[in-house]
Amino acid sequence: MKIGIVDTTFSRVNMGAMAVDEIRRHASVAVERITVPGVKDLPVACKKMIEERACDIVMALGMPGGVDKDKMCAHEASQGLIKAQLMTNTHIIEVFVHEDEAKNENELAWLAERRTREHAVNAVKLVLYPEALVKEAGTGQRQGFDDAGPARR
Numbered sequence: 001m002k003i004g005i006v007d008t009t010f011s012r013v014n015m016g017a018m019a020v021d022e023i024r025r026h027a028s029v030a031v032e033r034i035t036v037p038g039v040k041d042l043p044v045a046c047k048k049m050i051e052e053r054a055c056d057i058v059m060a061l062g063m064p065g066g067v068d069k070d071k072m073c074a075h076e077a078s079q080g081l082i083k084a085q086l087m088t089n090t091h092i093i094e095v096f097v098h099e100d101e102a103k104n105e106n107e108l109a110w111l112a113e114r115r116t117r118e119h120a121v122n123a124v125k126l127v128l129y130p131e132a133l134v135k136e137a138g139t140g141q142r143q144g145f146d147d148a149g150p151a152r153r
């Protein structure tokens with residue numbers, strides 16, 4: 001079992017290091033990591049992780065900036081990641097933390113760490129313990145900010 005981690009230098013938080021650390025806390029698996037400049041470089045890097053480095057799942061970690069051009073880049077990157085998943089029949093967990101989700105630098109760093117770590121656990125569950133995710137179905141999980149919880153009537 002091997003998990004790939006791809007992150008970016010554009011990000012203001014070392015999301016890759018956090019992902020590796022969290023995976024190590026939950027599973028004894030091989031981890032491959034590479035860093036690319038920005039989110040639009042993630043799709044091909046993730047595809048290479050799957051096809052050339054035999055990863056069973058990959059985390060794509062990125063931080064889109066707050067201006068319209070950044071949001072466009074993030075959307076394009078997202079589409080590339082979906083395409084890479086379909087081409088390889090392999091999950092790529094997209095972990096994007098938009099700079100404007102946070103009200104200040106402190107919250108940005110906190111949010112990036114929490115979302116990265118929670119999605120790292122999701123990646124481990126997807127490949128090693130898929131039944132654990134079935135148990136969480138419909139529970140309104142969120143990665144980063146608080147869970148929404150199940151809707152009640």
Ligand SMILES: Cc1nc2c(=O)[nH]c(=O)nc-2n(C[C@H](O)[C@H](O)[C@H](O)CO)c1C
Pocket residue numbers: 008010011037038039040041062063064065066069070071073074
């Ligand atoms: C405008 C822009 N915005 C972002 C961003 O918000 N977040 C990010 O990670 N990368 C951005 N980039 C860089 C591109 O993703 C990519 O790295 C370059 O176009 C080189 O391929 C660009 C060019």
